[in-house]
Amino acid sequence: MTSRYQAPFAETGPTPIDAELSRKLLDVALQRGGDYADLFFEYAVSGSYAYDEGILKSAGRFVSMGLGVRVMKGDATGYAYVEDLDFEAMKHAARTAAQIASGGHAPPPVEVTLRTHPERYQVGLLSLDVDGAEKRALLERADVAARAADPRIVKVDASLAEEIREILIVTSTGHFVRDRQPLLRFGVRAIAEENGKRQSGSSGGGGRVGLEYFEARSPEFHAGEAVRQAIAMLDAREAPAGEMEVVLAPGDSGILLHEAVGHGLEADFNRKGTSNYTGQVGNQVASELCTVVDDATLMGSRGSINVDDEALEPESATLIEAGVLRGYMQDRHSAAYFQVRPTGNGRRESFRSHPMPRMTNTLLLAGQDSPEDIVRSVKKGVYAKKFGGGQVDISNGDFVFSLTEGYLIEDGKITAPLKGVNLIGNGPDVMRKVVMLGHDLEVSDGIWTCGKDGQSVPVGVGCPTIKISAVTVGGTQLG
């Protein structure tokens, strides 16, 4: 079906950008002697719906369009962007970016040809094309379900965010690629109150999917999860402090892997020698139970892409195999430096920013243990169920993660819920301490956004149940 939302620069748009026009701009970009140039056209429309206190309180729609021009000369990048897709304005941007190169010969004119790519998005009904009243109804269902679930729920809000990002990338290596990237995110938050104590719970999901998403994961499902979490946390007690065994629940715990290992395997840090994984390819960097992949091909996942923001087709890249480091996530620049094939991990937030090696869907693959056996093996420890987010120091792998839902494990059983707990440790160290791995690999429902150098991109994470023999738990109860 045709969408109401189509880029003006699309083939059938009012002002199409074709190979001929692109070639002219690339010639301007390279006229000062740059080694490589690309054009990144982007048209992004997003919508937001905020349901709060029983009504759709506000709705919004946001349109952003422009062209980013990049010119590379050696390790240096010139970048300029314009929001006005008038030829003279685009030419000015190309000239500005070209300045990074000075001298040298202008290369011969560039020839570009259209490339096609596989389809990894699962969209029947693009959310943006569906009547707003239907989306309002989905939010209302979540609100009603959450309120009805438990009398202790005192506040509910729900939100839906939708996006279509249409891109056209043309490179001086001859690529001419178009892609339309949909994105959907639904979330519910509930606040429970009892005896003067108050706790919140939340649940969300989505991905590169259409509104069919709700056939498998209903608004009521997310409402129920948010309520369950808020109610469970009402009984939360102070968490222990100190080093102990930790079991990570499947799915969302993959965010720990994303932070603790993933970022250090982005090739730019390794090209610069500032990652703790620099020079470690071929070495044992994790327990032999661990195989880690970055997989852009998962159907409909939030981090999946048909083509990266440098016109390359990403696949599933094995980063760590049975504990041995196999390679990094590359963009064009780092791949040229390491003299390897680019892995299609060059991503950027928008036409306003230059690409960098970024993760897509980062997964720790399944092991052989049953999740029940893993919990049963812990005498005293913490079961980490939901994470609020995390952060890592790339240079040495030190990380911190915040749990939004965690439990004590006592004598092999999950017992009391714990108040705001942090896990703190070192990525490579923790990966060596993975002592059991479940057979229950889960990919997180799509909620995660990764930030790097001020640029945000949607990502996916996933893992099975994981047992780590020792991590520092940052609670308040000593001893």
Added chain:
Amino acid sequence: MQRLEDLLQVADEVVAAAQQAGATVAEASVRSGRHLSTKVRLREPELVEEAASRSLGLRVMVGQQVAVTYTSDLSPAGRARLVEDALELAKLSQPDPFAGPPDPSLLSRPEQHVDLDTFDATMDAMEAADALARARDGEDAALTYDPRITNSEGSTFSRASGESVLVTSGGFRGTSHGTYASLVVSPVADDADGKKRSGYHWAAKRHLAELADARSVGEEAARRTLRKLGATKIASTEMPVVFDPDTARSILGLLASCVNGSSIWRRSSYLEGRLGSAVASPLVTIVDDPLIPKAPGSRAFDGEGLLSRRTVVVEKGELKTYLLDSYAARKLSMESTASASRGSSGGVSPSTTNFVLQPGAMSREALLAGTPRGLYVTEMMGFGFNAVTGDFSRGAAGFLIENGELTRPVSEVTISLNLDEILKRIDAVADDLDLRTATASPTFRVSGMTIAGR
């Protein structure tokens, strides 16, 4: 200024178009900006980025149904789409009895808007070559400071300038403009055990001429990186914690989110129902002041057109007020504190301006000297804060304080305590306030927190 006049004209036209299309309230904000960012790594240029941008945000109400729209496409077609989308969405949203524009009698007039000296007319003239030279000087100072500095994440010099206007159907018309120049230097050192330690330091000013010398920024970045060498975990314990100005302002930022009127009516703040009671130690006075000349968060009027004013939020430990826009004020039956902030995408919510913990009388050195044993925190990691309960637990790094002196570096520990208790246990506030950031704090000490380590 011609630029401001052009933006005002766009905003006037959009407000008129929205009203004509049926909006009972229409508020348009138009922004334009220019920036140059240059990065040097290991003394070679790595990035030169230059661009100009414009954006248009609209909030409309049809009765009490609200919608917001945004576009970067300021062409006539783009503006028409913006207005059409806003009206379509307003009809979809449902009547909110508290929605509405601010009371017209509270709107400020242009002649009341003070000049806060936030604009440096020379900023845009700075060329890429000059910016690259400053970035290179900063990095060079760090690289040559000590042989243990072995690598660099680079050095970035940026300049930015911009202007914005707000026009509302209630009769408000206001303009503002600002500039910013900054330098950040990020060296890397090799530790004895093969671990890498990265550190950084930065400077930023509204006026180019007032920016710290690039070499001094680089040298400080090197010192901050080197002092982390040899950092280790310490055993879990409870002890006093001293927050340096960087981490202290991060704690202050958590409090800012909890005094935000929007968090209060959303029942998402542990400070709900606490007005007039003690929420911090008597040493704590916190002021939100938009009227400080040249400061990062200064503005003459708020996002709804109300005249900016200084607001004492916490006075000697007592919570005096929440920060309110007119919506939060109506929800809570209070008066707006002129704290409305209008995001680039058109939405309005309360926010801080320059949110400052007032300095004490003692020097940082005296504060440390009066701390026999404790943890001096210079970095925090992670997001371990629950605003609903105040529970706080974050990763931390810094130094052990022994006999009033910083001794060995510490990393990979967490510090935990409920924020309410953290603020109540502040037993010393130093005088080293630097308004480099909009949320700013001097060094302070908390009498005891749980440290989780080995």
